[in-house]
Amino acid sequence: xxxxxxxxLLADLTLEEKASLVSGSGFWxxxxxxxxxxxxxxxxxGPHGLRVQPGDGDHVGLGDSIPATCFPTASALGSSFDVDxxxxxxxxxxxxxRALGVSVVLxxxxxxxxxxxxxxxxxxxxxxxxxxxxxxxxxxxxxQSQGVGxxxxxxxxxxxxxxxxxxxxxxxxxxxxxxxLAAFERVVRTAAPWTVMCSYNRINGVYASxxxxxxTGVLRDEWGFDGLVVSDWGAVDDPVAAVAAGLDLEMPSSxxxxxxxxxxxxxxxxxxxxxxxxxxxxxxxxxxxxVPGVGTSQAFDVDSHHDLARRAAAECVVLLTxxxxxxxxxxxxxxxxxxxxxxxxxxxxxxxxxxxNPTRVDDALGALRALLGPSVTVDFAPGFGVDDPAADLDxxxxxxxxxxxxxxxxxxxxGLPPSFESEGFDRTHIDLPAEQVRLLEAVAAVNxxxxxxxxxxxxxxxxxxxxxxGAIVEGWLxxxxxxxxxxxxxxxxxxxxxxxxxxxxxxxxxxxxxxNFPGEDGEVLYGERIFVGxxxxxxxxxxxxxxxxxxxxxxxxxxSDLDVAVVDPVAEPVVELGVxxxxxxxxxxxxxxxxxxxxxxxxxxxxxxxxVQLYLSELDAPPPRPVRQLRxxxxxxxxxxxxxxxxxxxxxxxLSRWSVRTGGWLLHPGSFEVAIGASSRDIRAQRTVEVVGxxxxxxxxxxxxxxxxxxxxxxxxxxxxxxxxAPGGDLSLLLADEDTVMxxxxxxxxxxxxxxxxxxxxxxxxxxxxxxxxxGAGSAD
Ligand code: BGC
Numbered sequence: 092x093x094x095x096x097x098x099x100l101l102a103d104l105t106l107e108e109k110a111s112l113v114s115g116s117g118f119w120x121x122x123x124x125x126x127x128x129x130x131x132x133x134x135x136x137g138p139h140g141l142r143v144q145p146g147d148g149d150h151v152g153l154g155d156s157i158p159a160t161c162f163p164t165a166s167a168l169g170s171s172f173d174v175d176x177x178x179x180x181x182x183x184x185x186x187x188x189r190a191l192g193v194s195v196v197l198x199x200x201x202x203x204x205x206x207x208x209x210x211x212x213x214x215x216x217x218x219x220x221x222x223x224x225x226x227x228x229x230x231x232x233x234x235q236s237q238g239v240g241x242x243x244x245x246x247x248x249x250x251x252x253x254x255x256x257x258x259x260x261x262x263x264x265x266x267x268x269x270x271x272l273a274a275f276e277r278v279v280r281t282a283a284p285w286t287v288m289c290s291y292n293r294i295n296g297v298y299a300s301x302x303x304x305x306x307t308g309v310l311r312d313e314w315g316f317d318g319l320v321v322s323d324w325g326a327v328d329d330p331v332a333a334v335a336a337g338l339d340l341e342m343p344s345s346x347x348x349x350x351x352x353x354x355x356x357x358x359x360x361x362x363x364x365x366x367x368x369x370x371x372x373x374x375x376x377x378x379x380x381x382v383p384g385v386g387t388s389q390a391f392d393v394d395s396h397h398d399l400a401r402r403a404a405a406e407c408v409v410l411l412t413x414x415x416x417x418x419x420x421x422x423x424x425x426x427x428x429x430x431x432x433x434x435x436x437x438x439x440x441x442x443x444x445x446x447x448n449p450t451r452v453d454d455a456l457g458a459l460r461a462l463l464g465p466s467v468t469v470d471f472a473p474g475f476g477v478d479d480p481a482a483d484l485d486x487x488x489x490x491x492x493x494x495x496x497x498x499x500x501x502x503x504x505x506g507l508p509p510s511f512e513s514e515g516f517d518r519t520h521i522d523l524p525a526e527q528v529r530l531l532e533a534v535a536a537v538n539x540x541x542x543x544x545x546x547x548x549x550x551x552x553x554x555x556x557x558x559x560x561g562a563i564v565e566g567w568l569x570x571x572x573x574x575x576x577x578x579x580x581x582x583x584x585x586x587x588x589x590x591x592x593x594x595x596x597x598x599x600x601x602x603x604x605x606x607n608f609p610g611e612d613g614e615v616l617y618g619e620r621i622f623v624g625x626x627x628x629x630x631x632x633x634x635x636x637x638x639x640x641x642x643x644x645x646x647x648x649x650x651s652d653l654d655v656a657v658v659d660p661v662a663e664p665v666v667e668l669g670v671x672x673x674x675x676x677x678x679x680x681x682x683x684x685x686x687x688x689x690x691x692x693x694x695x696x697x698x699x700x701x702x703v704q705l706y707l708s709e710l711d712a713p714p715p716r717p718v719r720q721l722r723x724x725x726x727x728x729x730x731x732x733x734x735x736x737x738x739x740x741x742x743x744x745x746l747s748r749w750s751v752r753t754g755g756w757l758l759h760p761g762s763f764e765v766a767i768g769a770s771s772r773d774i775r776a777q778r779t780v781e782v783v784g785x786x787x788x789x790x791x792x793x794x795x796x797x798x799x800x801x802x803x804x805x806x807x808x809x810x811x812x813x814x815x816x817a818p819g820g821d822l823s824l825l826l827a828d829e830d831t832v833m834x835x836x837x838x839x840x841x842x843x844x845x846x847x848x849x850x851x852x853x854x855x856x857x858x859x860x861x862x863x864x865x866x867g868a869g870s871a872d
Pocket of ligand 1: 136137197244323324444
């Protein structure tokens with residue numbers, strides 16, 4: 092049966108009606124137009140569960156919401172490194188959306204974690220664009236498999252909460268393309284989200300909501316996005332500029348202000364009606380996709396979604412250290428001291444627009460008691476209050492110490508109280524509350540078998556206290572079943588397999604954005620450029636508390652037989668993945684250049700999962716270049732003694748970098764190192780291979796340097812010949828002397844000509860450029 096065709100209604104709408112559609116209705120609906128039978132649809136947060144407000148919501152959209160499953164937050168899901176799992180979480184959220192009448196889920200959020208201080212890091216996946224892109228695409232895919240749309244947010248460069256509605260991120264093109272846009276590009280090209288949400292902030296001075304380069308040039312023309320662009324809630328500053336730039340829908344409703352401005356602009360000729368038609372066409376296209384799903388599903392299965400939330404949360408847990416090993420806790424233990432209010436009152440999600448009203452909440456204390464059984468005594472002491480100024484900390488600490496005395500092991504549930512991190516503000520430090528560290532010290536003084544379990548959205552420093560803990564387990568904000576999932580891991584029912592999707596630094600001062608964050612006078616400089624997260628620590632050789640990609644297991648893995656095949660370099664010459672060439676979406680990564688296989692074996696006694704990580708290094712390309720960059724990962728499940736061969740295919744794009752000069756992706760041929768690691772700092776096998784091809788030739792113009800000419804495949808010979816036949820005698824001899832070439836190489840040729848006067852003669856550079864053009868090698872002039 093053909094679906095609805097709202098698009099065909101465009102011609103029937105009056106100008107006033109079309110203008111009315113650029114803004115929503117209330118907080119969560121698009122506008123309907125009864126006259127032509129145009130329905131409204133409901134959108135809802137997002138991202139790790141649904142926050143559907145009854146009716147039309149309250150005036151700030153933050154009041155109570157209908158119960159829904161609270162899945163692990165993105166900072167947890169990122170650590171799963173598990174594309175299939177994340178897709179199934181997306182599918183469950185999509186299913187709940189269907190059941191609750193929601194047509195578009197406002198998520199996932201895939202902004203990079205530029206700094207651990209971002210108050211909203213719990214809503215984001217990783218410091219690495221590949222992890223964010225692959226897992227972001229899996230979430231979109233899962234949500235949309237249920238016939239509801241995803242909304243990829245916040246596009247783009249929304250990496251802090253301080254001044255988030257106005258701040259201008261000053262960031263260069265290479266950094267934008269390789270880091271901040273890369274994850275969005277992957278998700279848009281591979282998962283085709285129905286909608287994209289533009290961010291609040293400005294990028295290089297221009298609001299994302301009114302940036303034609305971002306919303307039309309990059310998103311639609313280059314990446315082929317064909318869905319709807321919606322503003323973040325309240326992000327539109329100038330509604331006419333927004334529509335002109337490619338924003339289709341302002342949310343929430345601006346109570347007629349946006350539509351009135353757009354109508355007036357069309358009427359007085361400031362905005363072409365065809366531009367408005369494009370925006371309305373995108374809204375009608377969204378209705379074509381969404382309306383068939385509205386009202387067609389049954390209630391969701393609360394129990395099975397809770398079980399999925401538990402499984403997912405357990406997959407996200409990262410075992411940071413495990414001396415002894417202290418974990419897993421066995422049922423041979425006599426008495427376990429469980430300390431910390433979070434064991435009883437879990438912190439499992441962050442605050443702000445993503446806050447879900449959970450269908451139920453599991454606490455780790457109850458789950459541990461159930462799993463350890465009656466033979467193990469589990470004693471509890473809260474140890475501290477969470478955001479409770481009235482808590483008698485000395486008394487709570489004393490009780491906790493008493494509980495820990497003589498216990499076989501003390502498990503401390505520490506973490507960040509809600510007041511420490513939220514949407515809307517950034518953190519000022521990365522430390523645990525001082526009273527929790529004091530508590531740990533006091534407990535450690537009476538018991539030397541200490542397990543610390545962490546609950547936090549953004550990373551916390553471990554260096555000040557980690558020597559007190561034999562085992563440290565990072566549980567993130569694990570959603571409504573995070574407590575029982577943590578118990579599953581602590582007792583070994585689940586073997587931990589999460590890996591850090593962001594580096595845990597030793598000190599805040601070591602972090603790459605530290606000198607520039609959060610900016611001043613309305614502007615924040617992205618001075619660290621592409622060196623975000625591990626790219627920075629590796630570049631400066633800095634020590635970290637725990638590296639990107641790190642995470643232990645209750646079993647061990649070995650790697651062998653790394654093989655790297657360079658694929659047909661002659662038959663498939665290096666191509667420029669230009670932007671103007673309109674590379675079709677399916678080919679956006681170019682041809683396969685390297686095929687990598689490696690065997691991984693479970694050498695321990697338990698079934699477990701390993702995250703095999705592939706890092707690539709350009710060895711010959713000019714700096715600045717990261718020491719290594721993640722270019723693939725795969726999570727494999729292995730029985731004891733079992734092994735598997737993992738294969739990665741790296742395409743042209745994976746080997747390329749953004750060239751500001753050419754405005755496209757360029758591969759610098761030469762040596763590349765392929766490294767397979769269990770973390771970014773635990774490389775288990777590596778190979779160096781040669782990738783052949785013509786080195787990228789910079790376009791030559793009047794001010795190109797002598798070195799530019801000498802490195803150009805055609806320009807080189809033209810220059811040599813020009814120097815040989817120079818009016819003042821053979822100057823090509825200059826090139827025989829390496830020191831002279833080194834010294835003069837950086838001189839623009841036109842300035843050398845001026846300096847050398849008659850020896851080179853007037854018009855020397857122009858003549859060379861002319862010959863270059865005749866040779867078909869072009870020139871930029
Ligand atoms: C947030 C978005 C959210 C929207 C609707 C905004 O303040 O930045 O992520 O989807 O509100 O609640």
